[in-house]
Amino acid sequence: MSCIRGIIKPQRRRDWRFGRVFAIVLGAVGWSLYAAGVFRGDLVNAGGWGLVGQFLAAATRPEVGAEFLLLTCDAALKTLAFAAVGTFFSLIVGLVGGIFCSEVWWESVLGVGFGVPWLVVRGLLAIPRAIHELIWGLFFINIFGLNPLVAVLAIAIPFGAITAKVFAEILDETPRQPMLALLSSGVPPLSAFLYGLIPLAFPNWLAYAFYRFECSIRAAAVLGIIGAGGLGYQIYLSLQSLRYEEMWTLLFALVVLSGCTDLWSGLLRLRIGAPSRLDLNVLQVKSVQGGNSDRVLSGDRAIQFSLFAVAALLLFSFWYVQADFSKLWMPRTGELLLGVVEDAFPPDFSQLGQLFILCSQTLAMSILAIAFAGCGGIIFSFLAANNLLLAGGILAAGRNHNRWWGIGILVLSRFFLLFTRAIPAPIWALIFLFVLFPGILPGAIALGVHNLGILGRLMAEVTENLDDRPSKSLTALGASGAQVFLYGVLPATMPKFIAYILYRWETCIRATVIVGLVGAGGLGRVLTEQISSFDYPSVVATLLCFICLTFAVDMVSAALRRSLFSS
The missing domain is CATH 1.10.3720.10 (MetI-like)
Structure with missing residues (x-):
């Protein structure tokens, strides 16, 4: 009887928690509907239905002229190139930041525990992660102008911080037995980390990298709206000028680009044994079983072909983007950044009440x-x-x-x-x-x-x-x-x-x-x-x-x- 009570009581507590959270969620949704004005005033602009009809009708007759198709192809390649180059740099940031954000690095390699240094690294990466890539894009436009470097940096910085967080969680959830066996055999901590943990985490890192590439394509399209170029820019121009036939051609191109990336990502994840783009084990990222790392690192032809294709795509993307990376270390860039910092401080909190409303x-x-x-x-x-x-x-x-x-x-x-x-x-x-x-x-x-x-x-x-x-x-x-x-x-x-x-x-x-x-x-x-x-x-x-x-x-x-x- 006591065993039954031991089972029933946790279940009742869990049911009570679900009921409480459900009530909170319903209350939050109700408040949000009120804040959106759903319960007061007119929300619908009846005069806009004609435009909606024209927009939907244009889907059956997209623009297929040779000149516009060439423009669409160029915009799609530019979006793909922005996404590839931005993802490349975000993965570099994510790899370095992920290692230094992981608990296992501080515990097993440095032997200092994940205290203040760990919190400092996580805190530094949390700030760029919280700011959307569009805001980064608007900021860099003021520094570099309409340069391809804007889209690359706007993707690389926030996505790099996000990738670092996920890579760190993957490392911390990866089984540590091989690394501990190497440590007990007298292998130096850094070598044990590199050979006992990284190979096991790599398949899931690879799976997440392709998921991040899918996100980068969407981000590159969004950045086009602020003038960075690509499909987003052309879609925005077509919509503003009410050329819906052209807009649908561009939208279909974006769907095809996303669909091809999605298919490629899915096939690769299937080969490495990571069937989900982002596997959340309720609270944590679940790592791929270590046995699949051998397939990734040593022999699967499909995976090797994908990695070769990635290398070719990166070379093409760097050539196609034509970003002037020398601007990053030019004296004028430093002067502009310093001028922005000097102009930005102290912050103006005079409209703090309005900001709370917003x-x-x-x-x-x-x-x-x-x-x-x-x-x-x-x-x-x-x-x-x-x-x-x-x-x-x-x-x-x-x-x-x-x-x-x-x-x-x-x-x-x-x-x-x-x-x-x-x-x-x-x-x-x-x-x-x-x-x-x-x-x-x-x-x-x-x-x-x-x-x-x-x-x-x-x-x-x-x-x-x-x-x-x-x-x-x-x-x-x-x-x-x-x-x-x-x-x-x-x-x-x-x-x-x-x-x-x-x-x-x-x-x-x-x-x-x-x-x-x-x-x-x-x-x-x-x-x-x-x-x-x-x-x-x-x-x-x-x-x-x-x-x-x-x-x-x-x-x-x-x-x-x-x-x-x-x-």
Whole structure:
């Protein structure tokens, strides 16, 4: 009896925590809807429906003239090149920063414990991670002008800090037994670290590197909106001039580029045994089993071909971008940076009250966006999973099943998720501003649609990697498809789904800046205006508020994950 009580009490505590968190979430969503003005005033601009009709009709007749197709090809190659070069530098930053951010480095190699030095390194990398690449791009435009170097640095700096954090977590979660065996044999700590830990972490590093490359393509498209060039720039010009046929051609090119990268990444991850782009083991990144490192480092031809293709792509990208890296160490660059720093301090907090209001709007926008993206992502993730509705899948096993019906739903769902995540959130915001008045609601919907595509694909991979034995047992016992789904699939997937939603919320708060650029409200709008008018003291004050808000969301997200998933 005491054993039963020991089992029931933790379960009751867990159920109570879920109920409490659910109530908090509902309250936050309700407050966000109120802040967005959903319960008061007119939100819809009825005069914009005609433009929406023209925009949708243009999808059936995209511009296919030879001259414009050449322009589209050049823009796509430029976006790809920006993403490749930016990812290259972000991985260098991530590799170095990840090692110095990891607990295992300080404990096992330096033998000093992860105290103040570890906190200092993590703190230094947390600041660039909190600032969106668009803000970095606007800042570097003021320093370098419309130079390709702007897009490269704007991707490399924040993505490098993000990669360092993930690489450090992968290192800390990698099994340490081989390294400890080397240490006990008298091998120096640094050699034991390099030969006993790095090879085991490398497959997951490689998998995440390709995921980061996918993100870089989307970032390169966003940076085009501020004049960096590429598909984003051309899409923005076409939309501003209402040339919808040209815009659809560019959008299809962006979807094809993202789709090819997605396919390449998926095939490579399958070969190295890392089936998920970002594997969250509820609270932590789960490392690939060490046995797969041999395939990566020594023999698989498909992996070797991919690495060769990456090298060729990098050489082409550096040549195609033609970024003038000498500007980084030119005296004039140092003078401009020093001038910006002198102009920016002390920060101007005279509008602090207004900044607090904008912080609340930004927070409301992110909550609405992630709530929409989370609910939509869960629904479409099941439709896009290849082990549910297809013949032989979990929900089709042992039942009369139309094979083509399952294939059709799978293809349409995957295309929908690809399309929504390939199109940058500012473009979605501009489209929704056709029929919605400016404010945080169109920004929230735009971010929600974009993140729905990202979450839906990540969640689909969770479902595809499920252990199907419980579902098969339920089917063998005569359970219906609905019962198998409710008792065999949903409980196994929801913990990671919630972890992904909370993870994307941390990313979503940063992305509110990019929809603010096109008039969607929040801190992003005022920050864009301040940078454009060279009001650097106000920029610093706004950035400090934005960074504090980002850190607060990170802490709340981490606390929610601990509350939900701790025993």
